Amino acid sequence: MRVKNIAIIGGGTAGWLAANHLAVELRAETDITITVIESPEIGIIGVGEGTVPHIKKSLLKFGIPEAELLATCDTTFKKGIKFVDWMAPSASNPENSYYHPFSSAYPGGADVTSWYLKNSASMEFADVTEAPSLAEAMKSPKRISSAPYEGVVNYAYHFNAVKFGQLLAKNAKEKLGVLHKPATIVNAQLNEHGEVDYLITKEGEQLQYDFFVDCSGFHSLIMGKLFNIPFVDKSSQLLTDTALAVQIPTEANSQIPPYTLAKAHSAGWMWDIPLTNRRGVGFVYSSAHMTEDVAVEHLSRHLQLNTDQFSPRKIPMRMGYREKFWCKNVVALGLAQGFVEPLEATSIFVTDFSAELFARNFSVEKESMSVAADYCNKAVAYTWERVIDFVQLHYCISDRQDSAFWRATTQEVKRSDILQERLDMWAVNSPKKLDIFSRFDLFDVENFLFVLYGMKYKTRAKNMTVYEEDYFRQEIEKVNMYRKKLSGELLDHRLWLDKFATAYQQTSGK
Incomplete structure (x- = not known):
């Protein structure tokens, strides 16, 4: 049986990313229609406002101009x-911070880690790149003069997640022929083969399609509630379970840091x-180690606002993934x-990766879907496990012992x-x-290098030849020279954005 009608349940970033990926991959299949069914009643979480450089490849593939995104x-x-305060304060790093940049950890293509390990008392690992x-x-x-999606230094974006979803929707509908239906889906009916036959709207309308993409958020309307696919709980590895999110307007002439704090x-x-025009701020914490009132007090100090001057949105976080x-x-x-x-901007990254993997397979x-489904399920489960590992790395190698949370x-x-x-x-x-032997490790060895040695992980230093020491030193000096050159050439971040807007x-x- 041929699939001719595909329904995507839910809009937002996930739904419209899926729509764009599918529409691009299926452009030659002229008899297939893709419909995004979006509820006018259900809002989106909308706090996934940071990305990684991989998003540029997807936006290019979709045909979205970078200028329109900006x-x-x-x-x-x-x-x-x-990263600030992820380690105990020390005399060598009084600010107690380190960078995980998007630039390469291999200056000139050389693995200079041995040089860093020998000189770690006098340098930060991120100094192997010009970015910090x-x-x-x-x-x-x-x-x-930089071309679209290209920079002197590698980069990703911060953006308004709601507006980003709207941009994806506009592109999918106007350029790729995706249909849009406003409706609130409340249930679905299975056929005799245990597949979804049709969706049921709040008004009782039956919507029949051949294939369904569940982007219904934490509700997980089909995969969780109807199919009852087990949830692999990872709260035993990551203790944080709550976030308080707030948006704070900023002054038109204020500086814009080109990084996430x-x-x-x-x-x-x-x-x-x-x-x-604003800051998106979130306070992530373990409810077993901090009350909500204390969390709000901490957040107010960071914002330099009284608690009655802002109203954070509370977001419960259940760590883990569906077994399939x-x-x-x-x-x-x-x-x-x-x-x-x-x-580490995990949400949009994993969604973009999974949507592309699904669309390409x-x-x-x-009749030929089951092989692809088995393969993709294994790949995505592996991806989730390794992403969780990478996030946990930031906690488990810390030397902080100043609270019950950090000791635990x-x-x-x-x-x-x-x-x-x-x-x-x-x-x-x-x-x-x-x-890092799998392509399904979304974070590669360079990501691990920046975090491990940003947090002063202890690795046995390797002996180097005189030639190696001299070669590595020259590569680091080239980085320092390039850094100084760029510092005089590149515009202030705010000024560049203002000039672009004009x-x-x-x-x-x-």
């Missing part, structure tokens, strides 16, 4: 993440994401598939066998590219 979504550039000092100087990653506290961490993300004629994406706290013939997350919380094996291995030898208005007439 102009319509309150977008700013993100060179990486600045340029981020601290509030420099844009692009020149005025991730600042740890006694029971978790805070994100601070700068957009062109593809079952019969249904695929689950976004929050309906799984969730891990937003450290989708078969228009139902460093000493008591279980680790996966693979994470523990890697940490044991990396205590003896520094990470190598071959250590030029866009003049050329587009908007």
Whole structure:
């Protein structure tokens, strides 16, 4: 039987990412229609406002101009993440911070980790790239003349998640022929084969399709409630279970940091994401180690506002993922598939990856889907496990012991066998590219290098030849020279965005 009608249940970032990926992959199948069914009554979580560079590849594939993204979504550039207070204070690092940049950890293509390990008392690992000092100087990653989706320094974005969903929707509908139906789905009916036959709306209307993409958020309407696919709970590895989110307007002339701030506290961490007109701030914590009232007090101090001056939205967080993300004629994406706290911009990253994997493996013939479903389920489950490992890494190698939360997350919380094996291995030898042997590890060896050595992980230093020492030193000196050169050439982040906005208005007439 041939699939001709595909329904995506839910809009938002997940639903419209799925729509764009599917529409691009199925462009040659002219008899297939894709419909996004979006409830006018149900809002979206809308706090996934940070991305990783992979999103640029998807936006290019969809045919969305970077200028439109920058102009319509309150977008700013993100060179990486600045981590503060994830370690105990020390004399060598009084600010107690480190960067996880998007630039390469291999200057000139060389693995200089051995050089860093020998000189770790006098340098930060992120100094192997130019990005951190340029981020601290509030420099844009692009020149005025930079081509779309290209920069002098690698980058991703911060954006308004609601407006980003609207941009994806506009592109899917106007350029890729995706249909849009406003309706609230409350249930679905199975056929004799155990597949979904039709959806049932709040008004009792029956909507029949051949294939369904469940983007219904935490409700997980089909995959969770109807199919009852087990949820793999990961709360034993990650203790944070609640977030308080708030949006704070900013002044038109205020500086815009070109990075996400991730600042740890006694029971978790805070994100601070700068957009062109506001900050998105979230306070992530373990409810077993901090009450909501105390969390609000901490958040108020960070915002420098009295508690009566803001009203945070409380978001319960259930860490884990569905055992299957593809079952019969249904695929689950976004929050309906799984969730891990937003450290390292995990939400949109995993959704984008899963949507692309599904779209590329989708078969228009139902009879041939089962092989693809089995393969994709294994791949996505592996991806979730490794993403959870990477997030947990930030906690478990910390030397903080100043609260019950940090003692528990460093000493008591279980680790996966693979994470523990890697940490044991990396205590003896520094990470190598071959250590990350699967393409379904979304975070590669360079990501691990920046976090491990940003947090001063202890690895046995390797002896180097005189030639190696001289070669590595020259590569680091080249980085320092390039950094100084760019510092004088690149515009301030806010100034670049302001100049872009002026030029866009003049050329587009908007």
